[in-house]
Amino acid sequence: MRFIDEYRDAKLAQHYARLIAQIVTRPWTIMEVCGGQTHSIIKFGIDELLPKEITLVHGPGCPVCVTPIEIIDKAIEIASRPNVIFCSFGDMLRVPGSKTDLLFVKAQGGDVRIVYSPLDALKLAKENPDREVVFFAVGFETTAPANAMAVHQAYLQNVKNFSLLVSHVLVPPAMEAILSSPHNRVQGFLAAGHVCTVMGYTEYEPIAKKYKVPIVVTGFEPLDILQGIYMCVKQLEEGRYDVENQYTRSVRREGNIKAQELIREVFRVVPRKWRGIGEIPHSGLGLTEKYKEFDAESKFGLTDRSIEESSECIAGLVLQGVKKPHECPAFGTRCTPEHPLGAPMVSSEGACAAYYRYRRASKDG
Amino acid sequence: MAKDFALSCPIPISEYPQILLAHGGGGMLMHQLIEKVFGAAFANEYLNERHDGAIISIRRAAGGGTMHGPGEAWLAFTTDSYVVRPLFFPGGDIGKLAVYGTVNDLAMCGARPLFLSAGFILEEGLPIETLWRIVQSMREAAQTAHVQIVTGDTKVVDKGKGDGIFINTSGIGIIEHNFVISPKSVRPGDCILLNGDVGRHGIAIMAVREGLSFESEIESDCAPLASIVMKLIEEQIELHCLRDLTRGGLASALNEIARAAGVSISIDESAVPVREDVQGACEILGLDPLYVANEGRFIAFVAPKDAERALRILKDFSQDAALIGRVLEQPAGIVTLRSRIGAQRILDMLSGEQLPRIC
16 A cells, blocks of 8 residues: 555665665674664564674654653552543553553443543543543653643533543653663664654753764664664764764654644653653653642542562563563463563563564574 | 663463454454364364365265266365444445355355245344344345255344354255365466455455545445356366455465465465555555455466466456466465565465554
């Protein structure tokens, strides 16, 4: 189909792989930040086309994977209440909390619904004025504008029975956290194209400069990713560390100003715990004072608590690009998509799930 | 910021103690349910075949058999239940599905469908007019598929205990040839043919159910397959196995057969026809059309010598029919796919339902 097939052309893909092989002179480790890119790489086998010098490691950009267990438990607690319609994007339903998951709550009679947009949840709230409708607002900067819009609309229309359970996260602080960790092995980044469509890429310029890493804003189709890798390798080989934009058909340097204004109107920057990684300062979004009444956590009187997670899963190392999924001893044995130990085995964007689905037979992935 | 992070992960949730929707999704959980619960409890030589239906031999009082000598007739017997929501969708309705679904299961056994039963579980409050429309649709579908609905049953449950109407149909068909059509007949070298584009039924249902609208209306592919199969048999195509692509889509059907036959299957992604509007919907929702349900699609495992001829026959019914792959010896039980950009990967069975992703 148009605008899809062009970016999946086998001949062009192999041409780009050859171009990369021609310019590479030594080993480089590049991280694709976004789970959507990870999924594309594994699904299309993009890494198999690359010269052996290039190692791709998979980043923390899977919203399902990094949503902290405490928030999942809160979601389960809210969804289990009798008067609640709990709305979520589909792939959050199977993420394990400390004891159970949202699908299980649904099986026990909880009113858990998959929606495709937070505005659908707002519509449900208006249709069911005697019930509390809660939307599970997770994701990166990509999903923030729509979530902000839902709250803003609820505010304007005075919808009182609508609230958000917010667990928004931001990409640049996570990149900084990875770069400043003693485990770090990442030498260049493919930044997440859709996040940059909203936010632009000026935020990445000081990071590239400070850590001397090239950052290439990259799309999601095979040719996008191959071109992004080419641009990144070229910079590495030439000793440059600029922010470049591969995804020009979608991303402008300043991003989507209107969307950013809406985000700033509804959300403020807060510290946020990342599942498997830990708390990162200034790395999340929470509702501003003006929209506090739409905060499900305070509406339902949920208190903060810290939950210890099992140490068997190495999700944190995988999300920081330190280890690959198949290097985990539990991979494919005690941890499978049917019975995930950790969130990266759940979502289609999770690196472990992608390896399990597409790479299980060969452990050399 | 330079500090190292605590690396931890959740406590395992080892088994699901209750039925989840995903247990009916056609993926790994359903496969486990069948193996561990039903297969284990009811094990016998017919069920152990894990076919779309059972193939049973009936001794006749006097001659006229068609297989394994006179006095013996071979029948295919199958059952299926229909719980689709919405009851009416573009390209079909629950009644049409209930007839064609069971007819197709019989066709996949290589049988000519003859008789169906129909069991109705009706929810208190269902408008009679709705029931009448469904029954009319079943009547038309039965005529189209050349079957008769010869017995039935009706139960009514309290309001709230059903979703308007559930239908169960069982079917009997007769086998009039000497091919053993079963996963166990699949051989390395076999060609895999697909009778048309995939993914339409699942996307049509999802579009109505979730209120998604696309530029053009996507209609279900719901259709009877018996006449195509009968044509293949009539033309003496050496058929090894047939499987219709319902829940779990093409990927699940291929995996089921690779496992049951103990062979490897290799398919070419770019050879699998997907209509542009279906592809577009899948791109938006983050779904893979290879896992999306169909109601009028099947794959045929055919001896290589007959593949070209079989493809021509399939193309007489739909121009989109295609040769999508081949059977290999190793690695046994694994389906691999050559991606559009030319790399190899596994095409796995899905663990539960496909869940639309976040972004």
